[in-house]
Amino acid sequence: MRHNEIITAPKLAALISPLAKPTSASDPRTTEERQGDAFAEIIDLAAEGGGNCEYTRPGETVQVGQVTIVGPLNVPSMLGEHASELYAKNQYNLIELFLKDKAINLDWSDEVLAKTALTHAGEIKSEAARKAIEGSG
Numbered sequence: 719m720r721h722n723e724i725i726t727a728p729k730l731a732a733l734i735s736p737l738a739k740p741t742s743a744s745d746p747r748t749t750e751e752r753q754g755d756a757f758a759e760i761i762d763l764a765a766e767g768g769g770n771c772e773y774t775r776p777g778e779t780v781q782v783g784q785v786t787i788v789g790p791l792n793v794p795s796m797l798g799e800h801a802s803e804l805y806a807k808n809q810y811n812l813i814e815l816f817l818k819d820k821a822i823n824l825d826w827s828d829e830v831l832a833k834t835a836l837t838h839a840g841e842i843k844s845e846a847a848r849k850a851i852e853g854s855g
Contacts (some may be wrong), residue, residue, distance in 0.1 A: 758784060758785045758786070759785070759786045759787075759788065760785060760786070760787045760788065761790070762766075762787060762788065762789050763790070763793055765777070765788075765789030765790055765791065766789075766790075766791050767790065769789055771787055771825070773785075773787050774787055775787075775789050776789045776791055777789060777791045778809040778823045783840075788823075806826045812834065813828070815828060815830060815831050818829065824838065
């Protein structure tokens, strides 16, 4: 059964070692075998390092027959927004442990909270911090 598909080049290692890069679309089958598809798209994540496809052009989107080849640059920079959202969610979930009925309520029996706190009310709560301070003075 033919259907729309997105083919993502899995070899990000090519960015690190451009030697012996695999080619996912270097022969006529790239266009010939896909003639029945509504479309096929290759997202070459290794485009910046030369790509995994003979037709990849870094920073460009090219059409080869019915196959669209996308060569994005600096892929990690595209992930920053999602990483920030994940970090913010983690921080929110941590702070939520400190709250009960919309007020700060520190439950020292909660292992996560207890291991997270460095100090509280003038007392050093972290054993590692206590040892570091006592060992230095």
